[in-house]
Amino acid sequence: MHYIKKISVLFILLPLLAFTGMHKFYVSTTEVNYDEKSQAVQVISRVFADDLEKTIDARYGIKSGLVTSREHPEADAYLEKYYALKLNIRVNGEKTKFNYLGKEFKDDMVVSYLEIPGTPLPSSIEIENKLLYETYPEQQNIVHIRSGDTRKSFLLRKDDDRCMLKFKRK
Structure with a gap:
């Protein structure tokens, strides 16, 4: 009887264990937020450090060593260049250029801070997010856009990498 219990448990656990580590x-x-007080679009991007490092290293032929003691001295410049290529933001239909403010490491993620200063109150914000698709075609990029009380979230994929939020103003 005890032997049958062990086999039963094995048959229950085996399919569950087969899926761990497979994918x-x-x-x-x-996160894209319009701050009315500072008249700026503020962007916070969170990407797993190992995935971002692999992508940056392959694209630019470097060993970035992101957020390690061996970090490449120009890692921030490479990140800024990469974000400028892969994260496009349009405010009121106009392509914008952001300032790369820097990054920090939190919970296995690189958290990057970007800002578009001097932005009047937007009627729309459009995001094209192509982060990591060249390395991971199955990559999914979640985008949260907020201005005032209006907030919407989007799930972007390689074949559907744009989203837009239009704001109703009084």
């Missing part, structure tokens, strides 16, 4: 989940989160 890694690739995801980033980007």
